Amino acid sequence: MKKIKLTLFTLLSLSIFLQSCVDDLDVTPEGETQLSVEEFYAQPGAYKQALAGVYGNLSLTGTSGAESSNIGGIDAGTSQYGRVLWYLQNLSTDEVIWSYENDPGTREIQRNIWSATNPIIRGMFSRSTYQIALVNEYLRQTSPSVLSGRGVTDTNLLNDIELYRKEARVLRALAYYHLMDLYGKAPFVTEDDAIGTAGPEYNREQLFSYIESELNELLPDLKNPRTNEYGRLDKAFANMILAKIYLNAEVYIGQSKYQECMNVCSEIISSGYTLNSNYLNNFKADNHTSPEMIFSLQSNGEVTQNYGPTTVIINGQVGSIEANGSQFGVGGWGGALRLRKQFVQKFDGSEFSSDVRKTIISGSRDIEITDIANRDQGYVLGKFSNISSTGVAGISTTFVETDFPLFRYADVLLMYAEAQIRKDGTANNTSLGYINSLRTRANNGSTLNNISLSSLTLDFILDERSRELHWEAHRRQDLIRFNKYTGGSYNWAWKGNGVNGIALSNHLKVYPIPEAALASNPNLTQNTGY
Template identity: 50%
Template sequence: MKIKHYILLTFIGSLMFTSCESDLDVELRDPNITLADEIFTSEEAYRQALSGVYANLSLTSLTGPGDSNIAGLDPGTGQYMRGLFNLQNLSTDETIFTFENDPGIRGVQRNSVSSENVLLRGVFSRAMFSVALSNEFLRQSTDQLLQSRGIPTGEFAKFRAEAKVLKALSYYHLMDLFGKAPYYDETMEVGFTQGEELSRTELFDLVEGLLLEARENLPVGNTSDYGRIDQGVADMILAKIYLNSEVYTGAPRYTEALNKCEDIINAGYSLVSDYQFNFLADNNTNGAQNEIIFPIANDGQTTQNFGGTTIIIQGQVGAQEQNGESLGVNPGGFGGLFRLRPQFAQKFTQNSLFVNDGRNLIISENRPIELEVTDPNTGFITTKYSNRTSSGGFGADRTFTDTDFPMFRLADVYLMYAEAHLRGGGGDAGTALNYVNALRERAFGDNSGNINSAQLSLDFLIDERARELYWENHRRQDLIRFGLFTGNQYIWAFKGGPETGTSIDGFRALYPIPAASLATNQNLTQNPGY
């Protein structure tokens, strides 16, 4: 089952889920058991069902990119990766969205969201829909049901482990962004139970438990088919929650974070020779597949959607440059949708050292670095992602991109190891330095950008993470962990509202629970400050 080319939503369509505005209000148009017995008639049907759980990370509906199976939401707004990009990147120093009157945008990018914000509802609903799909697969794949349907158990321990990791992934995102979520598992009746609220610490325990349980039945890291979950993916989410444990639970777990980074590194992943290969239309075959620990599939023909790398690449195109052709899309793209905030651009432009940094994919010519939100010709732009291949060809479609989104990469693991070491997690100082310099040597093509041990500090790492990982859905989490997101220690353009930026209150380190979810699940409570 190669997820890139075999994504089917048979499971979603056959069970006829319609995720509504609540956290998990799903409609079953026919009795579940009757439908299930008609659907799950072979191992192949189960494989398609599991593909459907993966597909929820890419697609928005069964009927094409213009529709959504999240009721009441624009298809783009409800796409999983677009939602993460909005909440993790658009809320920070990395980028600005030109068309600020689009629903929900102003509140997110000026850090003034309310519980009515439609972008929050999109992320919360899509993540809970993923939980529902994972639970349904687990419900239908017990040994008892498999035996009653005459289906050999074979690989089902692995299939179930994959579903558990996908469930843990969505709960991880909910824990990170919202700090609470309702609990559902495969033993609970679909659509009729109001899940009990889990606190952030309880969510942490749930995510950790699911991952540790699933890990034992997964292939070792970097051995599964491209795009499928193995131990490397489980270890990556564990490393993430351990690195952020002090934020999530108040208890530091940097030693566990470092140990998980070592497990991933020892699994045999490797850096691709060219940084940008990670973000090209053939990143599933050009060598980047050995660096990308978990991709979210994008295919211009089979996974068409207005999120993922489609909106990123189309949105990178400059309004005045009309440079879409060089990025493998139509010349005008989406009309100058995204630009860089000056504080991020300066991490490359203020020091002449970074002129030759291969990660410096900024276009600045004939552009002021300062932004006017509604003027797409102000502010620098970037060409980090592309719908071109490593040989210069195009993706399969000029609107919908082939470029897989690298949710997790080995480069991040190297930087996490160094950070966990500096925060007291153990490890070796020389090893940490070598990992950082491996990324610098790739970026510069030689050792001219290497640092020494005295330069390796937390202040260095937060900027280096920005240069290496921008637009990969890590920035808000990173700024919070470093104490730079709220308050006034770090101000960027339009932070908190005004062009010059301002301090924002500490409660905004969490997003509010969407009002629609509060209305339909009386067990949920609002986060403080909202």
């Protein structure tokens, strides 16, 4: 099968709703039929189904279809894990702009004028902390003492459950990583705390230490890369999180961890992943078959319908002038997404004339966006598609089949090269080889536009990351690491609410803690500047 079956575990939702005092989650149980805990776990396959519910929280928002949400107070799409992650990491940068600014929260995010009441900021915080709550409850329900009390003695099942528990803990580490990166702090709660505990505030140093130690403890017992079923994590997934925190360690904890980043990247590089010979096949309806997909957020036009990142991206990239939805297998949303000029200019020059990553559609359009509501201004993109590599369109023209590439092998090569340059002060031939493998793939096997060792600089890496990874939820983090996000050394259209961009205050390197979270947990404090 293409994907594991994702179902939000309503039993966990109900348990948290009835017993939790964490009001900022505002968790709402859905569905009329509820099993008791013991009734549920007495069913065959229940422990794996419950794990699928934890994974499901990365893609689904509720149990009654794409419009439903188990987090109250905000739109279902505004609390979808991948979508709000994409908004916060991409919409706030130089890569993309959203036309419909009456959609709650989008205007403030893309103009960098957000506050602690922004629903998108709340959606990401709530969905991440809800993920942690789901994991904690799963670990409570699968502890050795609880399993013993239920009479679970089958050795094979016990071994499976032990692996499930480790995967759940890695998913919890992922949620803490996103909270650390986006908000700089988080309430810290584990399965050892009672349900409803208002956890203490952990800062970046504490979260960094926890994530690092937790993943290093779990890594030896996870499945080897590419040996788990699609949709479940493995050692490469855990190493990707480690690579990310090590690459950004100077931002997070004021220490360089570049050698550590290189080490874990090298482990992934030796794990059997390869670049897809066709770059664009990483973003089509059957991208689960790509040899460079380390982990993706699942989407399915029939059984995993959601208003997640790929549904938004593919429908959104359909141009208002072009009306080219059939090109991507969707109906389209009339020019919802367009490109800011500064991203388009990353592909200026003859060296990019045959670069397959340049899916920019200009036509008769003006590159400038002087009026965000004018959907005919600004170029559009054609990177993602709801049509497979063999030309088969997805079952739905709204909800796409295309999974969102959360972790992709190309990023590993870029991270290794950047970490090596930062560590040594200059690029070496290994890094050059990795970067040129991306350039060769981008030019259909031609090496004519490969670069020389002297051209491989940090500035080049930043631009190449955007050319390779645009719209994949990396850009804000990259710009912050390169000191290009705040301040005025690099401006882009509508940065800071100026049509040509203005300098941003340094406090915008982290998002505010949502007001609802502050109200429900007295241990939390607001970030400086908000």
